[in-house]
Amino acid sequence: MSHTRIGSFNVENMFERPKVMGRNATKHAAPVLAAHARFNELIALETYTPEVKEELRENLVTLELLRGDRSKYAILRRIRGRFLARHRTGETSVVASGRESWVGWVELTTEPISELATRHTAQVMRDVGAHVLGVVEAESRELLHMFSASMLKHVGWTPYDEVHLIDGNDERGINVGLLTRDAHEVITIRTHVYARDTSGIVFSRDCAEYHVRTPFGPEVVVLVNHLKSKGYGSPGDPIGARRRFRQAVRIARIVNRLRDEGHEHIAVVGDLNDTADSEALRPLFQRTGLRDISEHPDFEWDHRLGTYRGVNEKGKIDYVLLTPALFAKAVGGGVFRKGVWRGPRTRNRWDVYETMTDEVHAASDHAAIYADIDWSL
Template sequence: MARTRIASFNVENMFDRPRVMNTQDWDEGRAVLAAYARFTELAQLTVYDTGTRDELLSLLEVMGLLRSDSSRYAILRKVRGKLLTRHRNGDTSLVARGRSDWVGWVELVTEHVSELATTHTAMVVRDVGADVLGVLEVESRPLLELFSDAALPEVGYSPYDQALLIDGNDDRGIDVGILCRDGHGVTAIRTHIFDEDADGRIFSRDCAEYHLERTDGRRLVVLVNHFKSKGYGSPGDPVGAVRRGRQAARVAEIYEGLRAEGIENIAVVGDLNDWSGGGSLDALLEDTDLTDISAHPDFEWNGRLGTWRGGNEKDKIDYVLLSPALFALATGGGVFRMGVYRGPGTRDAWEVYDTLTRDVDEASDHAAIYADIEWP
């Protein structure tokens, strides 16, 4: 029998990360990220009415860009035209009347991830030992390949045969990709960054569709996802929940379409940003025949019932979902937590690497999750 280990790991960037996503005061970081997302949305409007101009100024103030083109967390890039005027008396006026009046954008300032954090990320990848690894929040394909070729050998692990990634819809450098090895080769890729419904573009990043073929000829399709975050939305997260619901419904459609093509071995992996009882994932978790590997009787939770931060049950937001044919071949799986720093209240909850003594050096605040498949 031949084994395939399929895993998902939100690496939270391998080398560089937006500074605002590493703030000690998350309330501050949440406000800036929310302002950034809203500004990016409003800036694309054809016409800026009075209310829009006032809101754009307010968002610039939150990001620290009202009086300067740069702040600790963000930079206002202006290529052509004019967005605003800064007056000597300290006032700032937004002079653009629509998108055609200026060419530019706001980008987030990045900083290097600590070297030890990158090492811990490599150690997690090594110790999980996945043959097919869906990776989330990766800066780019060249950096994913660099991580595989340079960082993995530093911790005694051989590079992956393939490192693949397509730029998605998020401009913060948090894309989704895949690493494959040991006779699991990608034969085709489909991107869904342009998928739309009645409310517009669906995926915050992508539902990257990777078609693989094993050396024995068996076909496997892996859908790698990172759904809309609820980390900095409004109280109760109604907007994020609606977006995740749309994303779950679309992934379910893609999955059913693959099944209709006659493909039996399908895995949906990634950070879906809600727990199974949250409601926003019902179209995927309740309305399809996909099964979470954590439902397997030989699944090892490793101390907690969640995958994010403290590992509480409602923090089970990372998934490996298997089609009936794959789940029938599953022998178990687990959550790997050694790269997640144990904060207050979790001191004895799980084992961590001896070198992981600060949260800034953790591999990620997400644990990796995996499923083991034994082929007959």
Template sequence: MRIASFNVENLFARAKALNLNSWAAAKPVLAAQAELNALFEETVYTEPTKAEILKQLGILGLLTADDSEFVRLRKIRGRLLKRPRTGPVEVVANGRADWIGWVELKTEQVDELAMQHTAMVIRDINADILGVVEADSRPLLKMFSEALIAEVGGTPYDEVMLVDGNDDRGIDVGILLRNSNPLADMRSHVFDVDAQGVVFSRDCCEYHVDTPSGKLVILMNHFKSKGYSTPGDPIGAKRRERQATRVAEIYNDLQASGVDRIVVMGDFNDDPASTALVPLLGKTDLRDISTHPNFEFGPRKGTFGSGNEKDKIDYILLSPALFAKATGGAVFRKGVWRGPRTKNPWEIYPTLTADVHAASDHAAIYADLD
């Protein structure tokens, strides 16, 4: 059996800001959008809150119009702003109850060749169970499997499942399965809370799979990004640590209930040496498939971007009963762009000739089990 995890970075439509040439260019847009939506939820808009709302609207180019290049101010009911012909813009809403609305990221279609390369990666790793991160929706994920994977000569998956998570950008976690390993049960953890509030910025979706030899449980994750911070989460590492702690609790509860074959996988957005992941990597008996003696990293030790060791952020963790059955695994990089001057280059598809055509910034990772 092959189990894989792949951050597909959206299949059909991606936020325009994320299609910029660099993360540095996208970061201010994503940070301002996230901060504004958090500020909008305040019960009372104090004068400092109103000043911050105006500041972030200015960063996004929304002071004089509801549309800008990368975002849109959606207003459903009530009034947020007063925009006089002369003089400064004012926040006239005094709290969340005065209006309903939000700032949404504009999207644009993913490059057609990039879609094809994503399908080629999935075709070539040919996993029996494939967990995906940043998939648009279940209907689109199912359409992708049936149409695009088949178009490149791959075998479409028999079962496709995805549950909307807590992120409003359509970057959810899902799973694709063959008939021999049908989905038996599932549980979302979007409502899980701790002392600081909601734990998961996306989800830790719990998939129970019937295999020919018994139950297998997949905990599919996408932890908080390192990219920027938001009010209430000034340091992304703290949020990731909370998420790692909760996943470890879910894992331990499953073990206590008698389930011994468990996979925890996905994009954890941090490297193995980080303190944020200690509750999961250091305080449970889970084993990272990349530590297996037959695991093949290729020319780099990371899974994201240029593949540096600090960019090892995609994981497949196995319970002891599963790790004992592991025969190896690998990082599959053919869909990740690299420049012509990259040292220790990895093999890429011949048709991948520019960054815009990359399947993803993430390599796929897989584990092979006997």
């Protein structure tokens, strides 16, 4: 059968991840991640006004870097110039006048992923068996390639033929990439990390554009995304929702531009961090005609209606969206949640790997999702 399986999987890093994003740091995650992002945004300013200096100092308090360059969750890297004055009285002040007066940044400390979690991630990839797999939160191309070459063999499968990843806009090393196998060849790559609108840079990571030639003749364009998270903004997420709306608008423009160029088979895959009925994602559906593979009558949900942890409809945040022409060739799809920790849940239990006996062994908080395409239709 002339068949292509297109999948999406948030791998949540494969070898190591920021310590503050670990499973035991939930209460610290939001303020630390917000402070990290804001600090690195502010230090790029040409001039540090008194107000900017005070906000920089406040962020250092949150990051616990006021009295030292290293804390549990972050490191202040100072390469050249003087940024801070730490006084004997206990006071700390920002003495740099602006970006040109010093070189440095704040980075998040990392910790290794459980060896079992890494193996279960490989088992999910093996068991889903996607020919074209969009991955979210991968550290780098080198590590993604290493993972494919070593861990997939370790679980009795063959590595992917091609491994692609372009560094995105997120400083935490959570990027989007694409893996292909079985004569599915990437022939064109385009990044959108520099896409801007009137509010600035659009994508939190990237909307990576991959043109894939299938062994059956047709070409499919895959846009891999990881939209702005809900988790680390202000209460109610107004800032995150506005950013996701801007990102949805731009993805819709990219899809429509591709269709104007003659590309009818387009898949938008990844972690969109919102539900399909949200205002933030509305432009993505209303302006493109994209359809979620989960709408297909032969889609298999595997016990729950969401993709994130054990949440139902409100946890449906991972997608394989298809243009009408590609959806017409879909013969089904599904959610694969065997690598997602279920805890003591007694209702709607899904199967998990026997060796996954603790939450730290989970492959991901996200289930994989996939669509099956039959090119002969």
